[in-house]
Amino acid sequence: MLGQQLLNGVVLGAVYALFALGFTLIFGVLGVINLTYGFYFSAGAFLALYFTQGLGISMMLALLLAGIVTGGIAVILDGLLLTPLRRAKAPELASLMVTLGATLFLYSLMSAYFGTDIRRLPPKVFTNVGFNWLGLHIETSQLLILVTMVVIVSGLGWLTQRTRMGLAIRALAENGTAAQLAGINAGAVTRIVSFLSGGIGGLAGVLIGMNYNAIEPYMGEQMMLKGFAVVIMGGLGNIRGALVAGLMLGVLETLTAGYIGSSLKDAVGFGLAVLTLWVRPVGLFGRATIKRA
Amino acid sequence: MKFVQLKRGLRAGALAASVLATGMAGAPYAMAQAKTSVQLGAIEVLSGPNAKYGVSIKSGFDLALSEINAAGGVLGAPLAIHYEDSAGNKDQAVNAVRKLIGADKVSLILGPTLSGEMFAAGPVANAQKIPIVGTSTTANGITALGNYVFRTSLPESDVVPVTLKAARDKLGVKKVAVMYGNDDAFTKSGYDVMKAALTKLGIETLTTETFGGKDTDFSAQLTKIKAMNPDAIVVSALVQAGAGIMLEKKALGFSDKVRIIGGNGLNSPKIGEIAGAAANGTLVGSPWFVGKQDAANVKFVGAYKAKYNAEPDQFAAQAYDTLFIVAKAITAAGAADPQKIRDALVNVKYSGVLGPSAFTADRNPADTSGVVVLEMEDGKFAPLK
Numbered sequence: 025m026l027g028q029q030l031l032n033g034v035v036l037g038a039v040y041a042l043f044a045l046g047f048t049l050i051f052g053v054l055g056v057i058n059l060t061y062g063f064y065f066s067a068g069a070f071l072a073l074y075f076t077q078g079l080g081i082s083m084m085l086a087l088l089l090a091g092i093v094t095g096g097i098a099v100i101l102d103g104l105l106l107t108p109l110r111r112a113k114a115p116e117l118a119s120l121m122v123t124l125g126a127t128l129f130l131y132s133l134m135s136a137y138f139g140t141d142i143r144r145l146p147p148k149v150f151t152n153v154g155f156n157w158l159g160l161h162i163e164t165s166q167l168l169i170l171v172t173m174v175v176i177v178s179g180l181g182w183l184t185q186r187t188r189m190g191l192a193i194r195a196l197a198e199n200g201t202a203a204q205l206a207g208i209n210a211g212a213v214t215r216i217v218s219f220l221s222g223g224i225g226g227l228a229g230v231l232i233g234m235n236y237n238a239i240e241p242y243m244g245e246q247m248m249l250k251g252f253a254v255v256i257m258g259g260l261g262n263i264r265g266a267l268v269a270g271l272m273l274g275v276l277e278t279l280t281a282g283y284i285g286s287s288l289k290d291a292v293g294f295g296l297a298v299l300t301l302w303v304r305p306v307g308l309f310g311r312a313t314i315k316r317a
Numbered sequence: 318m319k320f321v322q323l324k325r326g327l328r329a330g331a332l333a334a335s336v337l338a339t340g341m342a343g344a345p346y347a348m349a350q351a352k353t354s355v356q357l358g359a360i361e362v363l364s365g366p367n368a369k370y371g372v373s374i375k376s377g378f379d380l381a382l383s384e385i386n387a388a389g390g391v392l393g394a395p396l397a398i399h400y401e402d403s404a405g406n407k408d409q410a411v412n413a414v415r416k417l418i419g420a421d422k423v424s425l426i427l428g429p430t431l432s433g434e435m436f437a438a439g440p441v442a443n444a445q446k447i448p449i450v451g452t453s454t455t456a457n458g459i460t461a462l463g464n465y466v467f468r469t470s471l472p473e474s475d476v477v478p479v480t481l482k483a484a485r486d487k488l489g490v491k492k493v494a495v496m497y498g499n500d501d502a503f504t505k506s507g508y509d510v511m512k513a514a515l516t517k518l519g520i521e522t523l524t525t526e527t528f529g530g531k532d533t534d535f536s537a538q539l540t541k542i543k544a545m546n547p548d549a550i551v552v553s554a555l556v557q558a559g560a561g562i563m564l565e566k567k568a569l570g571f572s573d574k575v576r577i578i579g580g581n582g583l584n585s586p587k588i589g590e591i592a593g594a595a596a597n598g599t600l601v602g603s604p605w606f607v608g609k610q611d612a613a614n615v616k617f618v619g620a621y622k623a624k625y626n627a628e629p630d631q632f633a634a635q636a637y638d639t640l641f642i643v644a645k646a647i648t649a650a651g652a653a654d655p656q657k658i659r660d661a662l663v664n665v666k667y668s669g670v671l672g673p674s675a676f677t678a679d680r681n682p683a684d685t686s687g688v689v690v691l692e693m694e695d696g697k698f699a700p701l702k
Contacts, residue, residue: 025540025541031543033537238561281526285527287527
């Protein structure tokens with residue numbers, strides 16, 4: 025049973041990590057708390073539903089397309105909502121307020137249009153197949169989540185550490201003004217980061233919607249809470265941190281539910297976030313920044 | 318975490334403001350209503366995530382209303398229902414009660430849809446001595462709210478034991494695992510009922526696991542349960558979590574013989590839509606079943622289909638019967654006086670699509686003979702053989 029529980033934990037952790045990756049990217053590079061991120065998650069899932077059911081596109085292609093379209097939506101929303109604030113050098117709280125208003129509006133719009141009924145991918149589009157190996161059981165969608173997470177993490181690692189684009193992204197994350205003075209096109213880099221994080225959010229929405237076979241407009245909002253916990257534990261803007269913290273949270277929650285008591289499951293997750301803030305306010309992998317006046 | 322709390326706070330504020338606005342906007346219009354007919358109020362969830370329940374109930378009322386008025390109404394005057402939308406919100410339900418009593422001068426209130434709403438709205442009507450009759454509220458303790466609070470829906474405590482007894486006697490279920498949503502008044506109350514019934518029937522509970530109503534991952538709990546090898550899993554959940562549990566159960570490779578046994582929350586065709594084949598074998602108890610072959614039910618289903626072009630569900634059936642029960646009580650009372658109607662309701666006997674019905678001394682439905690145990694088969698509930 026322990027083996028299966030650990031596997032359950034890793035899969036749940038991968039779900040958390042996958043969701044948190046795009047979220048932490050916005051945090052780290054753009055320096056804003058963008059609450060519309062949860063909407064990208066829901067939007068991705070609904071787009072995949074539309075592509076497969078409405079247009080008859082295959083599931084794998086729909087997954088990619090949903091990611092790309094959600095990325096595009098993220099670029100547009102960022103341009104509409106946050107670029108004016110950046111131009112006005114508005115305080116951080118302003119972006120929080122604007123994105124909060126925008127998500128509430130977008131969620132309401134979605135539920136008005138689609139209704140709040142839970143939708144599912146029809147069996148002919150996607151059916152989970154189980155694999156048994158050494159007494160462990162894993163499903164297609166779970167494997168897909170694990171694989172996608174590995175691909176995205178290594179892709180992001182390569183992009184940020186090995187490419188000129190990554191250098192520009194890191195420079196912008198470090199100090200926006202200095203980066204611009206050094207000739208980096210901040211607008212372009214912002215759009216790329218928005219696209220990446222929106223795309224990751226959308227992909228996560230499709231995969232998780234597939235795994236639990238439940239798609240509804242507010243599904244992103246429920247992930248946001250856990251997403252916050254993971255991002256806090258991993259350190260704001262830290263990709264490796266989001267990965268490790270996500271996996272850790274998933275495994276700990278599963279083991280708590282399996283061996284201590286399922287009613288303590290959520291307490292463990294959020295307790296860890298509080299503990300992290302106490303002991304290491306910058307997160308497990310965060311780097312303390314020293315601000316000089 | 319600060320931001321999340323901030324977000325929630327803002328939301329609550331916005332909600333309070335909108336509730337206030339609807340409450341105030343409704344009042345002047347109602348003053349102009351004619352007073353010739355007998356005025357009833359109905360508070361149902363007509364918008365938002367739980368609107369499907371409220372809309373079904375309203376359809377049931379409207380069908381019964383047209384039949385009653387076509388037959389001459391009550392006390393020689395037509396019956397009228399003022400509908401208020403609670404949107405599933407307790408505060409909005411309380412405001413609706415105040416408006417119906419204060420502005421519309423109704424003699425009796427039907428609803429609200431959800432047990433949680435009734436716990437908030439029931440005491441308000443009770444304090445003003447206006448009878449309030451729930452048609453879909455099944456949680457424990459509803460009628461304990463006061464002498465003017467009634468319900469026609471069989472409480473979970475009447476239905477769940479019938480389901481569990483059928484599982485024990487017909488399917489040989491001896492040891493079970495229990496799972497319930499611990500963050501919702503309805504699923505928690507369902508669990509209390511299940512626990513009591515399991516003890517009474519001598520079915521052993523191997524473990525009790527909890528989850529959040531919005532959880533999507535149940536693998537940890539179900540892996541643990543699988544290792545204990547139960548005969549069935551007794552689940553108190555609403556549709557979304559319930560379907561999630563079924564999918565995960567199938568994914569973890571449980572034997573098909575290990576059935577899910579649910580309460581009223583799982584008594585919805587949605588379960589089959591979401592969980593597909595994983596929902597097969599699910600057992601629920603229901604006060605009513607669309608395929609019941611008695612004359613009253615066949616007539617009701619036919620008339621409903623003709624009017625709405627859809628099959629009725631249990632909520633429509635309960636609402637349909639309830640309006641006839643109320644009409645009978647008003648006729649017996651001889652006046653549209655809330656106190657007289659209340660006293661007449663206690664004694665009214667009626668036989669409708671749910672079978673025979675009457676109220677117990679504590680204003681709950683007295684007759685459980687209409688309960689049918691249903692089994693999910695290929696996306697549809699059918700009576701358990």
